[in-house]
Amino acid sequence: MNVRHLTFRLLQVYVAVVRLGSVSRAAAQLHLTQPTVSQQLKRLAEAVGEPLLDTHMKPTFIGTELYHAALDALSRFEDFGGFLQDARQGTRGGFSIGVVTTAKYILPRLLGPFNRQFPGVEVSISVGNRGYILERHRHQQDDLYLFSHPPAGEHTLSARFIHNPxxxxxxxxxxxxxxxxxxxxxxxxxxxxxxxxxxxxxxxxxxxxxxxxxxxxxxxxxxxxxxxxxxxxxxxxxxxxxxxxxMEGQHRLGRPAVPGFPLGSYWYLVCHGNRRLPYPAANFVRFVNEHLARCVDERHIHNDLDALLAHIG
Structure with missing residues (x-):
C-alpha cells in the first residue's frame, strides 16, 4: 500500500459507506454525487491494493482493518481539532512569565483565579531582581513580564494595571x-x-x-x-x-504621616511587540483585564490593559 495516496477525504468516504451500508446514503450525507463516492472507493482500493467491500457493501477482512484504522486516524484528528480550538481560545497550552522580586506578592493573586478558570494552561514563572528579569526580557526568554519600572524600546509593549504605592x-x-x-x-x-x-x-x-x-x-x-x-x-x-x-502577615512597623508619601508607582504587564504572544498568554492578559477587581483591592486598580490588548489582538 502506498500511504501517500491516502487522504482524509478518502477515509471519510470509506467510513461513511461502511457505516451506512450504501453508496447513495453516504453520498447524501457527505453532500457528494454517487459517481464521486464510487470513484473515491475505487481510488482507495487501488491505493490499498486489496478489495475492501464485497458485493453487499460489507467490508472484507482487510476492509474491516482499514475501517478501524480510519476511525482511529479520523478520531485523533477530531481530538486535535478540539485541542486546536481550545489552544486558539487560550484554554490549553502554556506560557512563561518573568517577574521582578517584589511582584511575587502580586502574581499569585492573579494566577490563582486564572488557574481555577483555565486549569488546562500551564504557567512557567521566573522570579529575580530587576537586572535578572531585564536580561531575560532582552533575550526574549519569556512571553510576559511583570515590572514596576518597565524597560524602554520600540519593540516593547507595556501597560500599567495596578497602583503600587x-x-x-x-x-x-x-x-x-x-x-x-x-x-x-x-x-x-x-x-x-x-x-x-x-x-x-x-x-x-x-x-x-x-x-x-x-x-x-x-x-x-x-x-x-x-x-x-x-x-x-x-x-x-x-x-x-x-x-x-x-499585605501578607502581621508586621510591627510604623508608617509616619510624612508629606509626599506614599510615592506613586505602578505595576506593568510587558511583552515583546515584535513576536506573536501565545494564545494562553493573551488569554491571561484578557482575564486580568476583565477580572482584576476579583484579584486585587479596588483602591489599587489603575487598569490600562485595553491599550495592550489592542496591540496584541
Whole structure:
C-alpha cells in the first residue's frame, strides 16, 4: 500500500459507506454525487491494493482493518481539532512569565483565579531582581513580564494595571510616629535600608529625592524585601517599600504621616511587540483585564490593559 495516496477525504468516504451500508446514503450525507463516492472507493482500493467491500457493501477482512484504522486516524484528528480550538481560545497550552522580586506578592493573586478558570494552561514563572528579569526580557526568554519600572524600546509593549504605592516605614517606636516631620529633610540623618542599585523601588525613591534636591546621609544596602522589613522592625533603620509587600502577615512597623508619601508607582504587564504572544498568554492578559477587581483591592486598580490588548489582538 502506498500511504501517500491516502487522504482524509478518502477515509471519510470509506467510513461513511461502511457505516451506512450504501453508496447513495453516504453520498447524501457527505453532500457528494454517487459517481464521486464510487470513484473515491475505487481510488482507495487501488491505493490499498486489496478489495475492501464485497458485493453487499460489507467490508472484507482487510476492509474491516482499514475501517478501524480510519476511525482511529479520523478520531485523533477530531481530538486535535478540539485541542486546536481550545489552544486558539487560550484554554490549553502554556506560557512563561518573568517577574521582578517584589511582584511575587502580586502574581499569585492573579494566577490563582486564572488557574481555577483555565486549569488546562500551564504557567512557567521566573522570579529575580530587576537586572535578572531585564536580561531575560532582552533575550526574549519569556512571553510576559511583570515590572514596576518597565524597560524602554520600540519593540516593547507595556501597560500599567495596578497602583503600587511606595510607603515610608519606621520601627514601631520611632519618634516620627509621635511627631511626624513636616518635611522629609528632617529624616535625612536616619539610616535608610535600600534595595540594590537598579531596583525599581530604589529608582523611584532616588528620583523623588533628586527632584527635591535631597540626599540621604546613611545607607545600608539589602537585596531582599523580607530582610529589609525585618530589619526595620528591629530598629536597624528606615525604608521605602511597596505597600504590597506588607499585605501578607502581621508586621510591627510604623508608617509616619510624612508629606509626599506614599510615592506613586505602578505595576506593568510587558511583552515583546515584535513576536506573536501565545494564545494562553493573551488569554491571561484578557482575564486580568476583565477580572482584576476579583484579584486585587479596588483602591489599587489603575487598569490600562485595553491599550495592550489592542496591540496584541
Amino acid at each position: 511606595l510607603v515610608l516605614l519606621t520601627p514601631p517606636d520611632h519618634w516620627a510616629l509621635q511627631r511626624p516631620p513636616t518635611d522629609f529633610a528632617a529624616l535625612l540623618n536616619e539610616r535608610f535600608l535600600l534595595r540594590e542599585p537598579g531596583s525599581a523601588t530604589r529608582l523611584v525613591f532616588e528620583e523623588w529625592l533628586r527632584s527635591r534636591n535631597l540626599q540621604l546621609k546613611r545607607v545600608m544596602q539589602i537585596e531582599s524585601n523580607e530582610v529589609i522589613r525585618m530589619s526595620v522592625e528591629q530598629g536597624l533603620g528606615l525604608a521605602v517599600l511597596s505597600e504590597h509587600t506588607l
